[in-house]
Amino acid sequence: MLLSTFFFALMNVCVKYLPHLPSMEIILVRSVISLAMSYATLRYMQIEPWGSNKLILVGRGITGVIALMLYFTTLQNIPLAGAVTIQYLSPIFTALLGVFIAKEKVHPWQWLFFLISFAGVLVIEGVDTRISTYYLLVGVGGAFVSGLSYNSIRKLNAREHPMVIVFYFPLVALPVSAVFCLFKWVPPVGMDWVWLFLTGIFTQLAQYYMTKAYQAEELARVASLNYVGIFYALGLGFLLFGEVFDVFSYLGIALVLVGVLLNMEYSRRLRKREAIEAQATV
Secondary structure, three states, X not given: OHHHHHHHHHHHHHHHOOOOOOHHHHHHHHHHHHHHHHHHHHHHOOOOOOOOOHHHHHHHHHHHHHHHHHHHHHHHHOOHHHHHHHHOOHHHHHHHHHXXXXXXXXXXXHHHHHHHHHHHHHHHHOOOOOOOHHHHHHHHHHHHHHHHHHHHHHHHHHHOOHHHHHHHHXXXXXXXXXXXXXXXXXXXXXXXXXXXXXXXHHHHHHHHHHXXXXXXXXXXXXXXXXXXXXXXXXXXXXXXXXOOOOOHHHHHHXXXXXXXXXXXXXXXXXXXXXXXXXXXXX
C-alpha cells in the first residue's frame, strides 16, 4: 500500500500538468497503456486474463472508472493537496461499506484512529476559498465510489490474480471513455503526450500494488495507509505548483501521522493476538 500511495502521488502530478484536457481523455489514453501492459504481463505469466468472477470484475471496473473520472476532475480544478485530502474520505467509506459488502468488522478503536487521521486532513485543508462547493461534492462522490470499488477487490479476495483485477479496469474503462471522447476531444500537443504516458505507467504500478494490498489484508487495516500520501501531496504541491498552506498544516500532518501509526500498531497487536488464539485452538 505504501508503494501504491507513492505511485499514485506521481500520477497526481502528471494529471495536474494536464488541466486543459478532459478527464475522460486522460482516462482513455491511460486505459490503452494499462490494457496493453496488463495483457502482456498476463501472457508472460501464462495466466488466463478473463478470470472466473466476471460480474464482480466488471463491477470493479465500472466503479473504478466513475471514481477516477470524478477524482481527475477535482485534481484538475483545485489545489493538489485539496483534491488528495478530499479523496482521503475513501478509506472511511471503504471501511464503512465493508461492514455491509465484505461482512468485515471494524473495531471501535480503528474508527477512532480513522477519525484522528481524517481530523488531520480537515485541519490541513482548513477553509480554502480555492475549493468550490461543486468540486467538493464531486470529490466526495469520487471517494464514495472508490469505497465501492475497493470492496469489490476485497470480495474477490484470493479468487483472482491481482493482474486479472488490474486488467479488467482498463478493459471496462477503454470503451466507456472512448464514447465520451467521441463528443469531446482536445488534441494533446508536445509534453502532453509525455504526461499522458507517465500517467498510464504510474497508475498501472499503483493499481497493482493497491490490489495486492486489498486482497491480502482486511480493509480497515490497510485503508488508513492511504493517508501517508498527504505528505507527497503537500511536498509536491509546494515544489511543483507553488501551493502554500498555513502553519496549521503542520498540526494536521501530526494528526494524520498519529492516526496512521496508532492504527498500524493496533492492527499488529490484533493480528498477534488472533494468531495466538488460532494456535490455542489447534
